[in-house]
Amino acid sequence: MELVICQRSVDLEQVSQLILSDLGATLQILRQAGRENSMDGYLERVEDCIAELGLEGCLEAMAKCPIARGPLFTSVYSAWERARETAFIARFVAEKLALNVSAEDAYLVGLAHGIGNLPKILEWGLISQIGDDSDLAGLRIVEAWHLPHCIAEYFLGRMAGKSQTQWTMIVDCALELLEGRPSAWLRDESISLPFTPSERYPHAASQRPA
Numbered sequence: 001m002e003l004v005i006c007q008r009s010v011d012l013e014q015v016s017q018l019i020l021s022d023l024g025a026t027l028q029i030l031r032q033a034g035r036e037n038s039m040d041g042y043l044e045r046v047e048d049c050i051a052e053l054g055l056e057g058c059l060e061a062m063a064k065c066p067i068a069r070g071p072l073f074t075s076v077y078s079a080w081e082r083a084r085e086t087a088f089i090a091r092f093v094a095e096k097l098a099l100n101v102s103a104e105d106a107y108l109v110g111l112a113h114g115i116g117n118l119p120k121i122l123e124w125g126l127i128s129q130i131g132d133d134s135d136l137a138g139l140r141i142v143e144a145w146h147l148p149h150c151i152a153e154y155f156l157g158r159m160a161g162k163s164q165t166q167w168t169m170i171v172d173c174a175l176e177l178l179e180g181r182p183s184a185w186l187r188d189e190s191i192s193l194p195f196t197p198s199e200r201y202p203h204a205a206s207q208r209p210a
Contacts, residue, residue, distance in 0.1 A: 012050060012051075015055070019050070019058070019062075021084060022084070023080045023083040023084065023111055023112070023115075024062075025062045026112075027115065027145070027147075028064060029046065029050070029053065029058050029061050030049060030145065031145040031147070032049075032057070032060075033048070033053055034147060035146065036052065036053070044148045044149065044150070045148075076121060076122070079114060079117065079118075079121050082114065082178075083110075083111050083113070084111065086111070086113060086171070086174050086178055087107045087110035089177050090106045090111075090113075090174040091103045091106050092174075093170050094106035099170070101150075101166055101167075101170070102150075105148070106167075106170050108151065109150050109171060110170070112151045113138075114138075115142075116134030116135055116138030116141070117134050118141065135158040135159050139152070139155040139156065153167055154167035
């Protein structure tokens with residue numbers, strides 16, 4: 001990130017994709033931008049957050065809670081990697097099914113679908129308040145950090161638990177494809193990945209958690 005912003009001409013899309021390749025970086029920037037912009041409404045796109053915070057502000061946000069190598073690193077890296085791969089496939093599913101949603105929103109929902117597990121992974125004190133309900137924890141994090149509405153809608157759908165929403169369907173499809181066990185419905189729709197996330201996005205697969 002520092003190398004990118006030191007260039008004479010900075011490509012906003014390149015910076016955005018770099019941030020979106022890392023769950024920690026994405027959450028920190030969305031959280032900081034949401035905090036600063038909470039009175040004017042949520043910012044829905046990472047590009048808007050970058051414009052709001054500036055490149056230096058983004059770097060500061062990303063540096064607030066670095067994950068150093070230690071007892072937590074393996075579980076954190078595994079969660080980050082799974083989030084990134086789910087995001088890539090969620091975007092693919094949204095495009096393949098021609099759903100009436102933004103492919104980039106599908107990516108963001110896929111990336112954030114497991115944030116309800118962060119209290120346990122990062123050993124936050126919040127665990128005592130929400131128990132083992134990761135969906136409730138995810139919704140509480142969305143509300144506290146002013147994350148985009150598409151992520152809030154995903155967790156609200158999970159909490160309702162009565163019928164699938166477009167977001168829960170996309171994530172469920174992505175997880176089935178990621179695990180290599182597509183349901184009969186997915187097989188009927190002839191959805192199969194023509195690539196693995198690491199093959200399609202080699203630059204992102206080599207990134208480490210922020």
